[in-house]
Amino acid sequence: MTDELLAAMKQAAALEAAPPHLAARVLESVAYRQRLEAPVAAAHRARLLRRVAAAGAVAALAAGVWLWARTPLPLPRIAAERPTPAAANVANSAAPHAVEPSADPCRVRVASGGQAPLIDDFEDGDDVLAPLEQRAGFWRWARESDAPGTAPALMPVPRVNATAHNKLALHVKGGELFDWGATVEVSFRPPCYDATSYDGIKLQARGPGRVYVALREVSEIPPFEGGSCERDCYNSHVAKLELGRGWSSYQVRWSELHQRGIGKPPLDASHLHSIALMIRAEDTPYDVWLDDVAFLPKGS
DSSP, X not given: OOHHHHHHHHHHHHHOOOOHHHHHHHHHHHHHHHHHSOGGGHHHHHHHHHHHHHHHHHHXXXXXXXXXXXXXXXXXXXXXXXXXXXXXXXXXXXXXXXXXXXXXXXXXXXXXXXXXXXXXXXXXXXXXXXXXXXXOEEXXXXXXXXXXXXXXXXXXXXXXEEETTEEEXXXXXXXXXXXXXXXXXEEESSSOEEOTTEEEEEEEEEOSEEEEEEEEEGGGSOGGGTOOOOSSTTOOEEEEEEEOSSOEEEEEEGGGOBOSSTTOOOOOTTSEEEEEEEEOGGGOSEEEEEEEEEEEETTO
């Protein structure tokens, strides 16, 4: 091959644009990974990945032409590399028609009995749920500034206006946030709890400020957190609470919890993944206390 022909091929490669459907797949994959990774850097990563994808396509094609021109013998055929299970899951999650996860999070499902509604009163001083009706899980305080998977455990502290029988509670406090905010949350283990023997949830809290009680189904949480969600993840069923400066009791029935969007289904309390008290960025700075979290017995 002459140098003139090689130069002409390189120039043609530089002018070639990626097909629109490929660009759409790349952007969809980037958007999915943004939801799983730290949201604080999402905008920066999206811009960077678009630039790298555009430059990488041209560079790869030019490199292939150069190697073909300089190799004295034809390149052997190389079989496509078989993706690892992890790589296959990422690819499938970004596809327009993603396949179902191979492992069903609800293959092991624990059902409540309706006789022991207490989830946690924090009087034992640890971050573990009260071990009633086979419930298990750990409290944590997740914020938009935390790296994925690094949210710290949340331990009880002395309660404001404590009494002899109610000494400890959870307390979170922070400054202004700018993306999705912060949550006090607990995930059931295994991540599929059947609470249909109850009518809702109740708790004590104080602020001041606005918070949202969120009940999360397994289908709303991505696989890496023990759920089965592939699209529109973290669209939890929520109810708004307006907190005062003093302790107050709140009750939320399953029917009062709703997802954002029109025509969304009601909460399926037989497939619960987690419970959260959400603080959105527009409601920060924040200073929130939580205590005596329990299911709401039927007929209450």
